[in-house]
Amino acid sequence: MYRYDEFDHRFVKERVSQFRDQVERRLSGALTEEEFKPFRLMNGLYLQLHAYMLRVAVPYGTLSADQMRRLARIAEVYDKGYGHFTTRQNIQFNWPALKDVPDILDELAEVEMHAIQTSGNCIRNVTTDAWAGVAADEIADPRPVAELIRQWSSLHPEFSFLPRKFKIAVTGAPHDRAATKAHDIGLRLHLNDEGEPGWEVMVGGGLGRTPMIAVTVRDWLPERELLRYLEAIMRVYNLAGRRDNKYKARVKILVHELGAEEFRARVEEEYARLDKSPIEVEAAELERIAAYFAPPAYESQPKVVASFEEARLKDPAFAQWVRSNVAEHKVEGYAIANISLKPEGGIPGDATADQMRAVADLAETYSFGEIRVSHRQNLVLPDVRKADLHALWQALAEHGLAAANLDLATDIVSCPGLDYCALATARSIPVAQALSRRFADLRQQHDIGPLRINISGCINACGHHHIGNIGILGLEKKGVEFYQITLGGRGDDDAAVGSLVGPGFSGEEVPDAVETIVGTYLAERADGETFLDTYSRLGAAPFKEALYAAR
Amino acid sequence: MTTEKGKALTANRLDDGLVVFLTRSGDWSPRIDDAAVAQEAEAASALEARGHAAEAGNLVTDAYLIDVERVDGRVRPSHIRERIRTLGPTVRTDLGKQAEGAGGGFQATAP
Numbered sequence: 001m002y003r004y005d006e007f008d009h010r011f012v013k014e015r016v017s018q019f020r021d022q023v024e025r026r027l028s029g030a031l032t033e034e035e036f037k038p039f040r041l042m043n044g045l046y047l048q049l050h051a052y053m054l055r056v057a058v059p060y061g062t063l064s065a066d067q068m069r070r071l072a073r074i075a076e077v078y079d080k081g082y083g084h085f086t087t088r089q090n091i092q093f094n095w096p097a098l099k100d101v102p103d104i105l106d107e108l109a110e111v112e113m114h115a116i117q118t119s120g121n122c123i124r125n126v127t128t129d130a131w132a133g134v135a136a137d138e139i140a141d142p143r144p145v146a147e148l149i150r151q152w153s154s155l156h157p158e159f160s161f162l163p164r165k166f167k168i169a170v171t172g173a174p175h176d177r178a179a180t181k182a183h184d185i186g187l188r189l190h191l192n193d194e195g196e197p198g199w200e201v202m203v204g205g206g207l208g209r210t211p212m213i214a215v216t217v218r219d220w221l222p223e224r225e226l227l228r229y230l231e232a233i234m235r236v237y238n239l240a241g242r243r244d245n246k247y248k249a250r251v252k253i254l255v256h257e258l259g260a261e262e263f264r265a266r267v268e269e270e271y272a273r274l275d276k277s278p279i280e281v282e283a284a285e286l287e288r289i290a291a292y293f294a295p296p297a298y299e300s301q302p303k304v305v306a307s308f309e310e311a312r313l314k315d316p317a318f319a320q321w322v323r324s325n326v327a328e329h330k331v332e333g334y335a336i337a338n339i340s341l342k343p344e345g346g347i348p349g350d351a352t353a354d355q356m357r358a359v360a361d362l363a364e365t366y367s368f369g370e371i372r373v374s375h376r377q378n379l380v381l382p383d384v385r386k387a388d389l390h391a392l393w394q395a396l397a398e399h400g401l402a403a404a405n406l407d408l409a410t411d412i413v414s415c416p417g418l419d420y421c422a423l424a425t426a427r428s429i430p431v432a433q434a435l436s437r438r439f440a441d442l443r444q445q446h447d448i449g450p451l452r453i454n455i456s457g458c459i460n461a462c463g464h465h466h467i468g469n470i471g472i473l474g475l476e477k478k479g480v481e482f483y484q485i486t487l488g489g490r491g492d493d494d495a496a497v498g499s500l501v502g503p504g505f506s507g508e509e510v511p512d513a514v515e516t517i518v519g520t521y522l523a524e525r526a527d528g529e530t531f532l533d534t535y536s537r538l539g540a541a542p543f544k545e546a547l548y549a550a551r
Numbered sequence: 552m553t554t555e556k557g558k559a560l561t562a563n564r565l566d567d568g569l570v571v572f573l574t575r576s577g578d579w580s581p582r583i584d585d586a587a588v589a590q591e592a593e594a595a596s597a598l599e600a601r602g603h604a605a606e607a608g609n610l611v612t613d614a615y616l617i618d619v620e621r622v623d624g625r626v627r628p629s630h631i632r633e634r635i636r637t638l639g640p641t642v643r644t645d646l647g648k649q650a651e652g653a654g655g656g657f658q659a660t661a662p
Contacts, residue, residue: 026565026609028609050568051563095568097566098565098566418632424632427642429640479631
C-alpha cells in the first residue's frame, strides 16, 4: 500500500487545520453559508435531508486494517454506528455534526486518509478494479498509476475549477471490472507487440442525465507519457467545456458536440504543444510509487489444498459461498475473497462499526492487512490462502457478512435515494430490499446466473442504473414515487447503456416486474446463456410483451 | 376535525444539521407539530423573512417553505420528501426523530 511521505502528511494536516478554522468562522457567523459552502464541499461535507454527510475518500478502493478500524471508530463516536460504502469506492457517514467534522478529519489524517476531492468541480478520487494487483487475468497492478494520478491531480492549480466534476477510472486487466467506459476518462492497460505496457485512453463516458459510453482517443499511449497526455485532455476540456449550463458541462457533452475526431485532434494538437520535460520526473515518480505496491510475502502453497477441498465437500453452504464469492488469484494456493454487503433484505453498502472492525481483524489474520472497496458496494479481502477460506467464511458468518450472492440477483447496487439524499426524487433502498427478499432463494439465484441490478433514486445515477443489466430509476410525479426500468445495460468491456423498456411502475409493482423480466429470460434462454446473452439475442420485445401485454 | 392547509418554514440547524421548524414564537423546534402554519401568502412571506434572519444569525441554514396541512393540531407535510425529512429514513426507523418520538403524527409513505 502507498504510505504518506512527509509532504503528504503536512499537506493533509494543514488542510484539516484550515478547515477547522473555516468551521469556527462559520459557527461564529464570520462566514455566511454562501461563503462556507465551497470550503465544506472541498472537504467532502454535504448537507443532506436529515443531517450533514461526510464522504471520505478511499483512494482506488484500497484500505488497510488500521484505516478500516478508524472508520469504525468514527462511525461509533461521531455518527450512528454505521457507514455506507458507495459506487465510487468511498465511504459516507450520514449523521456527523458540523462542529465535529474537523475532529473527524484529524482522526482520518492520523491514518493517512481525508475527504479531499470527494466533491466539487475537480478531478475526483480515482477508481479502479477492486481486484487490482491480485486478479488472475491482470496484466499489471493499475494502482501505482492511480496513485500517480491522485498526486498529480490533488489541488492541481489548473484543474481545481473545472466546468464540472471529473472522474477517472483505471484498469490493468483485460476484463474491465472498473466500468472504465462509464467515466470521464477511462484508462485500460495493454501490452504492445514488444511487451511494453501502455494505456488505452478513453474519454467522454458518464452516466447521469445524459448517459454516454467513452470513445477511445489513443489505442496505446506509452506509460511514461500518461500524465502529459492527461494534461492535454484536461486543458482541452477546461478551455472548451461548457460553463453556461451545469447539465451540459461534463466532458462527455464536449466530446459529443465536437465529435470524437475533432476532440481527438484538439487533444493531439495540445499534446504536441506541451512541454514534455516532466516526463522523466514522472517516470521516476511512478517507479517510486510502484515500490509501495510490491506484492506481499506470499508463501508457497500446494496446488491442491486438501483441507479446502474437504470443507467444500462437507459443507454445502461454504461451497455455495466459494462458488459465488471467491475469485481466482494470480498466485497459486491463494484466493480473492469477496465480502458481500448485501445480506437478504439489507441496505446495500451499509456496514456497522462492528462489521468494519471484524473485517479489519480478518484482513489482518488472513489477508496481509489489506481490504478493498468495490464499485459494486462490496468489500474484498484480496490475498487469502485457500487453506484459510473456510475459517474466514465461518468468521464472516458470525458477523452477518457471509451472503453468498456476488454478482447474482440480490447483489444489488443502490444509491441512498430519498431516504437520505437531498437530490433524490424517489427512494431506492426499499426497492433493493424488496428485490433482495423476492430473490432470496440462493438455488434460484444460481440458476438465474450472473445478473446485475442497479437502482438510482434520481437521474444523477449514483446507483449506476444505466449500466445495470436491469436498471431501475426512481422518479416522482405529483409527490408519488414511480420507477422506470431499463434493460441490457453493462459496465464491462462491451459497455452499453440500458434501454427503457416501457412505462414506469409503482414501488410495489417493481418486484413483480423484475420477476417477470427474469422469468422471461429463464423461459427463453438457450443453453448456457446469461441474462445479457438472451437479451442481446432477442432484444426487448419478449420482455415488453411479458410486462405490458396484460396491462 | 379541522384541517388547515398552509406553509411551514423548515431549515437545518447549523451546528448539527438537525431538521427544524419555525414556531409561532419565533423559535426553532425539531417537532413539526410546533411549526407555525401560514395560510396566507403574506404570513408565509413573514415566516420566510424570519427564516432568513435566523440564517443571518447563524442558527440555521437552508431555510425554505414547505406545503403542509394541520389536522386536529398535528402538522403533516404534503410531499413525501418532507415527510421523510421530518421523520428520518424509512429504512432505519430506529434512527432520526421518528426513533425519539419527535417525528410527527403521520407515516412517510402513507398517501
